[in-house]
Amino acid sequence: MMAAPGQHPSAAQPSAAGQVEEDDLRVLFGQSTVTFASLVGPAHVVESANPAFFATIGEDRARTGVPLVEVMPELADQGFIALLDEVHRTGESYIGRDVRAVLGTGAQAREAFFDFTYEPRRGPEGAVTGVRMIGVEITQVKHARRLMAEHRALLEQIARQAPLGEVLDGMARCIENLAPQEVLVSVLLAEPDGLHLRHGAGPSLPDFYNQAIDGIATGEGVGSCGTAAHRREPVVVTDIATDPFWDDFRDLADQAGLAACWSTPILARDGGLLGTFAMYHRAPRVPQDSDLALARVFAGTAALAIERHHDEQARRDAETRAEAARAALAEVVSTERELRAEAEQRATAAAELADRIQAAAASQAAAPHPEHCQLGGADGCTAPAELKVADSWGDSAWGCHSHVEEAMVTVRSVFIADEELGGLAAYVNRRPARARHTDHPPTT
Incomplete structure (x- = not known):
């Protein structure tokens, strides 16, 4: 079919969704x-x-x-x-x-x-x-003008990212005010797995009723809303008292004074389940075309609000994760700097200690070599002074093999040193035990 003069070709054949919307508004x-x-x-x-x-x-x-x-x-x-x-x-x-x-x-x-x-x-x-x-x-025209004004106000709320609960509550009250007969509106939100529905809005329904249906499962025969969510299509129950879908909820509905429930699924652009939109009535009632059109229009509005909320929540979650990652990275960098500074301090301290030890060893190497062991205590030792021991404090002494070994076991941080700073080699290459002084038998 050709487009009319002055008409864009794409406008000649509106999409199926666009045609449904036009029909609903009509x-x-x-x-x-x-x-x-x-x-x-x-x-x-x-x-x-x-x-x-x-x-x-x-x-x-x-x-x-x-x-x-x-x-x-x-x-x-x-x-x-x-x-x-x-x-x-x-x-x-x-x-x-x-x-x-x-x-x-x-x-x-x-x-x-x-x-x-x-x-x-x-x-x-x-x-x-x-x-x-x-x-x-002009009743319908007047109501339509009110509807479009309220609808525009809801879209403005969504555009300025008003809280989802506020938007859904306002939408429910708007429909209740616009409907020619008393109607009570409920919006349930699908959990991410699509298996349960949570409370979204229900300003005119009793609190006990909203609490009771919060978290109901989606599935065939689970009231109007659970079934609509499961089927992904509207479910109209004109008389709760006789409909088998309400067998498990009939007493609850009777307690709340509800006699009819028409539920419309709220679907995302990709067909995913976002929730349900329900219109309750105090008496059994069959919907008119205008009732169903009203439900579809506002179910679409609810879908826009919910998707916008999900997008915003995902953005905030991503920002939170990014901020947490930045904080963790900053902590790692800070810790690495602290460890590096500590390592540098330890290296500096070790270098200083090595310098002191080397200076002490050099100083000790210049000291005269005594003839007899200096490690024999107050009683003295007449064995020849064959090995020199030193510690990190700069103290040193010459002694026989037995007293040197005893000193190394008893005194902390004692090491063998000679004039060439090769004390360990001197100890390894010490004379056999038979050459040691007979007054001081060797120890093992």
Whole structure:
């Protein structure tokens, strides 16, 4: 099919998703129908009316030949009969714009809005004989305007990254306010594995009910929401009292005063499960096309909010991990610097100690070599001084083999040294035991 002149080729065939959205908006906006009724005389007797008029006031009240006030007694207290009296008396038309009217009484009453005209009917001689009522019900249009305003406000909340709970709670209250009949909205959020649903929003449902369904499993026959999540398609339960999906939750629903539940899955762009959007009712009820369209529109809005929340949470988690990695790296670098500084300090200390030892050894090497062992204690030792021992404090002494070995066992940090600083070699190459002084037998 070719695109119309001035139309972009891609616009000629909208996507399936885009077409569904357009259809939903068309259902929500509706098509206004002109209503007409012809009234006769000062009592405003209904002479004739078109089907749209009777459909508007209720087919059960479709009567002619009786005063309008008998057909619609609720109009008297709202001032409409007085307006008809004025038009009949003065012969001047009356035009009303966006006028609110309550049609019906009791449980059947509903709010409606009209643009209408009351025109005088005149006889052959020009006298007023009655009034013509011509009106257009704009209730759907007015509701659609409110819906679009609320929807735009929700999108602005999502754009400025308002908390998800705040967005979902506001969305639920918006739908409850827009719906022509009482409805209680619930949003459940899917866990990452898609096996359970957690509480997201339910401002008008009892707390005990929200707590009871928090964490329910997804699966066939698990209420309306669990089943909708499992099937990835809407599930409409018009009467909870008789539907087998609610066998395990019927008492809970009865305690909460819930009689019907329509649930729509909230799906991501890739088809993944994000949660469910449910509309509860106090009495058994079959959804109209406008109800289902409303659910789809706001399920899409909820999907946008939830996906944006997931993206933001993933970004924050990534930033947290990156910050933790940077902190860990900084700690490693700091520790490495400390260890390096400590190692350098130890190396410096070791070098200083080696210098002191070497200086002490050199100093000791220059000392005169005594003839007899200096390690014999107060009693002395007459054995020849064959080995020199030293310690890291710079003390040194010459002694015989036996006393040198005893000193090395008894005194800490004692080492053998000679004038060439090769004390260990001198010890290894010491004379055999038989050459040692007989007063000091060798030790092993």
